[in-house]
Amino acid sequence: MPTHPLITWAVDHPWPAAGITAAALAVLGAALWAIVRTARSIAWPPAPVLVAGAGALVCTAYSGDTSWRFAGERLGMVDSTERALMFGAGELALLACAVMARANKAATATESTAGSAGVPGVLVWVITGVQVIPCYATSGIVGGTVRAVIGPVLAGLLWHLAMGLEIRVARPEALSTGLPAVIGRELRERLLSRLGLATRDRTAEQITRDRATARAVHLAAVLELRPGGWLSGYRRRRLAAAVARSGAGTNGEQRHRLLQQLAARRTSGQLATVPLASPWAGTPVPGEAYPRTPLGVTGAQLRAMDPLAVVHLVRAAHPTVEPAGIATLCTEYGVPVSETQVRIALRAGNSLTAATPPALVRPVPDPAPVVPGGVRLLPVTCRPAVPRPAPAVAATHTRTRPVVTAEYVPEEAVPAPGDVPDEDVPQGDCDVPDPDPFIEQARRDFGTDVPGIRPLRARYGIGQKRAQHIRNVLGGTP
Known part of the structure; x- marks a missing residue:
């Protein structure tokens, strides 16, 4: 299309031509702005991905x-x-x-x-x-x-x-x-394992020492099995060179590693006769689920904790249970403790409940800061309040005040610790043969579990000392 007519028309009509040009530039700018905005809003892949794709x-x-x-x-x-x-x-x-x-x-x-x-x-x-x-x-x-x-x-x-x-x-x-x-x-x-490079981040010197240590352990074990022979001298020279190359003489850690590996290799034959506990003789898992876990702590977490801390957690979950019951619950959770340990953990002695003080008959005032020994304070009688009389001259009236009297009352004799009568011993505990026949009976009744003192006394009708002896023999903590 020739441009001469357009130029002639623009010269003859300057204002319409200027308006059309401005509108065209505005449309072109809006189109470019929309294209740039759209390109920026697109979630482009990273630059390496674009280069690899190209x-x-x-x-x-x-x-x-x-x-x-x-x-x-x-x-x-x-x-x-x-x-x-x-x-x-x-x-x-x-x-x-x-x-x-x-x-x-x-x-x-x-x-x-x-x-x-x-x-x-x-x-x-x-x-x-x-x-x-x-x-x-x-x-x-x-x-x-x-x-x-x-x-x-x-x-x-x-x-x-x-x-x-x-x-x-x-x-x-x-x-x-x-x-x-x-x-x-x-x-x-x-x-890497076949090449001996399984352990990463080692220097060349450390790799050389480790290989020399392994070679020295092998040669020492062979010389122990065959100390004589025409190759013994050659093996001894190789052993000395391997030990020198391993640096065991100047490096304590390398020397400890060499001795540990050599000891393990020499005593490897004892693995066949090492006494091991049978995994089938343990306590079977109960059919029902474990009791509720105290304070939201699982049984596995309880077994990883200190036994005394477990006692406190179980006590917090069961505040009314006696020490023997708490010991049983801890054992069910997988933390075997004795009744004595429970009492020590709770710092309760022989009782978990504090004695309730008797009710007061009438209010008693607070004692003086210092009371002489052997003196007992008498209660003060309080009278009803009397209306205050009219003001008067102090010289004409006699002042009155309550009088507190004290008298000496001798203290009651407190028996010495040795004077406390012993616990009543049942008749059957007087002449007990050795070993106690109830030990085998308890093993049949309780299996591999260690019973508490209270269950033993309740089941067999025996005293505290005899139940403690049976429990210690069964594996309880004395």
């Missing part, structure tokens, strides 16, 4: 050129339209599988794992392997290798990185759960 697209286009030539030369697609529609089937399938694999990886990712690409991730590598064939068929060995590496192989690798790179940037500690990644991690760990 590289994958270029390599996919490189592979597409190989497919175009292969379709015309080997597949007989002479028509350009047919070739244009069919040559990019592999590249398009590769792109579709890469996008689906990235979606699967993002959907299955968690805080600790990077997710799995699933079947689309496997198809990416299958398509990549198939597209290597046209590269060699079109360009031979040398050219085919270049086309295969730069085209389908590099495209598959870049698509793989683009799929998982965004998740690795967001959560670097996340581990991939795909089958190749799992196999790779397991093979790496086993290779």
Whole structure:
């Protein structure tokens, strides 16, 4: 379209031309502002992901050129339209599988794992392997290798990185759960273990010392089994060199490690005869659930705590239970304690309830700060209040005040600790044979549990001293 008529019209009509120009500039500016705002609002992937995706697209286009030539030369697609529609089937399938694999990886990712690409991730590598064939068929060995590496192989690798790179940037500690990644991690760990590099972050000097220590332990054990022979001298020289190389003579920690390993190897034959407790002879787990856990603490947490602290927690949950009952509850929770330990923990002596003071008959005033020994204060009789008389001269009236008298009252004799009568001993506890026949009876009745003193006295009708003896024999804490 010629511009001369537009210029002529603008010169003849300056104001309409200026208005149209301003409106066009306003529309163009609004369009640019909307485009910039839309681009900023889009949640773009990180820059490494975009770069990896761009590289994958270029390599996919490189592979597409190989497919175009292969379709015309080997597949007989002479028509350009047919070739244009069919040559990019592999590249398009590769792109579709890469996008689906990235979606699967993002959907299955968690805080600790990077997710799995699933079947689309496997198809990416299958398509990549198939597209290597046209590269060699079109360009031979040398050219085919270049086309295969730069085209389908590099495209598959870049698509793989683009799929998982965004998740690795967001959560670097996340581990991939795909089958190749799992196999790779397991093979790496086993290779490091086989090479003796399982312990990380060691210096070359420390690695040398550890290897020399292990060699010295082996040679010392062999010399103990075969001290003679024509190789004994050679082994002794190797042992001396290994000990010197390990630094055990100047490093106390290395020397301790050497001696511990050597002691373990020399006494390894004792493992066959070490006495062990049978795991089948323990206390069976009760059929019903454990009683309610005090103050919301589980049984496992109680067993990890100090027994005295457990006693206080159980006491707080069961304030009316006696010491023997608290000891039984603690044992049910998996913390075996004795009644004596319960009393010590609660600092209650022989009673858990304080004596209730007797009720006062009448109010008694507070005693004086210092009261002589052997003097008892008498109660003060309070009279009803009398209305105050009219003011008078002090000289004409006699003042009165209440008089408090005291008299000496001798204290009652308090028996000495040795004068307290002993506990009544049952008749059957006088002549008890040794060993006590009730010990075997208690083992049959209570099994592997250690009963308390109160249950023993109640069951067998025996005294305190005899029940304590039976309990100590059964394994209780004295």
